[in-house]
Amino acid sequence: MTDNELLSPYITFTRRDWKQLRASVPLPLTEEELEKLRGINERISLNEVSDIYLPLTRLLNIHVANSQDTYKAVNLFLGQLTPKVPYIIGIAGSVAVGKSTTARILQALLTRWPNHPKVDLVTTDGFLYPNRILEQRGLMKRKGFPESYDLQKLIHFLIDVKAGKSEVTAPVYSHLEYDILPNQVQTIRQPDILIIEGLNILQTPKPKKANKPRLAVSDFIDFSIYVDAEEQDIRQWYVDRFHILCRTAFQNPNSYFHRYANLSEEEATETATQIWSEINAVNLEKNILPTRYRANLILKKGANHKIQEIKLRKL
Numbered sequence: 201m202t203d204n205e206l207l208s209p210y211i212t213f214t215r216r217d218w219k220q221l222r223a224s225v226p227l228p229l230t231e232e233e234l235e236k237l238r239g240i241n242e243r244i245s246l247n248e249v250s251d252i253y254l255p256l257t258r259l260l261n262i263h264v265a266n267s268q269d270t271y272k273a274v275n276l277f278l279g280q281l282t283p284k285v286p287y288i289i290g291i292a293g294s295v296a297v298g299k300s301t302t303a304r305i306l307q308a309l310l311t312r313w314p315n316h317p318k319v320d321l322v323t324t325d326g327f328l329y330p331n332r333i334l335e336q337r338g339l340m341k342r343k344g345f346p347e348s349y350d351l352q353k354l355i356h357f358l359i360d361v362k363a364g365k366s367e368v369t370a371p372v373y374s375h376l377e378y379d380i381l382p383n384q385v386q387t388i389r390q391p392d393i394l395i396i397e398g399l400n401i402l403q404t405p406k407p408k409k410a411n412k413p414r415l416a417v418s419d420f421i422d423f424s425i426y427v428d429a430e431e432q433d434i435r436q437w438y439v440d441r442f443h444i445l446c447r448t449a450f451q452n453p454n455s456y457f458h459r460y461a462n463l464s465e466e467e468a469t470e471t472a473t474q475i476w477s478e479i480n481a482v483n484l485e486k487n488i489l490p491t492r493y494r495a496n497l498i499l500k501k502g503a504n505h506k507i508q509e510i511k512l513r514k515l
């Protein structure tokens with residue numbers, strides 16, 4: 201270890217070192233289960249699952265088991281059963297870096313452990329203000345920025361989950377309609393683990409008054425993961441995804457972006473690059489990247505989406 205590494209709060213692993221940590225993961229995946237993971241993202245490589253995600257689920261399982269032991273010890277101390285409280289894993293990072301894919305792979309793998317079979321996933325998109333309010337406030341070009349989220353609603357949701365409420369609901373965002381769905385909710389019923397995914401989960405709110413600090417989303421997160429990559433790679437993935445959406449989702453007449461359905465290849469690249477530079481790149485630099493070193497774990501991807509380096513916080 202170099203002096204720099206000794207002084208850093210993180211231990212840094214190469215892909216090769218990290219892979220060894222899979223050690224005794226009792227998780228043999230059948231062909232059928234591997235196919236299911238392909239359904240999450242047909243581009244996910246199976247090496248990625250075994251080299252990166254299996255060691256990661258082993259680490260997470262140790263943390264969850266520790267927290268379940270603490271819960272049992274506290275109940276023993278109190279001499280009564282307190283409501284079951286989900287373990288919360290947060291996944292942060294830029295738009296288009298691969299948060300949703302990472303979250304869904306982790307959900308599928310964590311579900312297979314006997315001590316935490318029920319794993320739910322929510323995204324913070326649902327806590328964006330509806331377009332009606334964003335329009336009133338002139339924030340339609342600021343989706344994803346801190347001011348575009350109803351932070352109070354998100355904090356109350358997390359308070360209820362961590363209070364062990366038997367049913368908690370979260371609002372639902374539709375990428376197709378580019379808006380909150382007014383009559384739909386996602387119901388969370390005391391899962392063993394809740395994964396919360398969103399670009400804002402490691403952000404700290406500005407205090408309203410100097411001496412009145414407010415709760416942050418991260419106050420409720422037991423383990424946080426930041427998915428990281430070079431900005432030029434993320435921009436490319438954003439543009440690639442936009443091309444795919446032009447051929448698929450945008451073809452739907454109900455899509456908010458139906459007007460982009462007939463763009464030529466060049467026009468699609470130009471439009472996506474412009475949205476990226478004007479909105480998502482600014483948000484990444486100003487509001488997302490500065491939160492990276494608050495995470496417990498940083499997964500750094502290379503241009504081919506493969507994770508190249510893993511940083512694990514020592515404490």
Ligand SMILES: Nc1ncnc2c1ncn2[C@@H]1O[C@H](COP(=O)(O)OP(=O)(O)O)[C@@H](O)[C@H]1O
Binds near residue numbers: 294301504
């Ligand atoms: N592990 C991966 N392997 C290959 N492609 C991936 C991987 N993760 C994400 N992608 C691709 O990158 C793009 C962004 O991923 P997504 O999960 O939608 O990101 P986010 O939720 O951060 O916006 C998508 O086109 C997705 O198919």
Ligand SMILES: CC(C)(COP(=O)(O)O)[C@@H](O)C(=O)NCCC(=O)O
Binds near residue numbers: 343
């Ligand atoms: C709604 C979002 C902020 C959420 O991002 P995600 O969690 O999917 O990474 C983002 O998809 C978005 O709409 N950004 C605004 C600019 C754009 O249309 O890409």
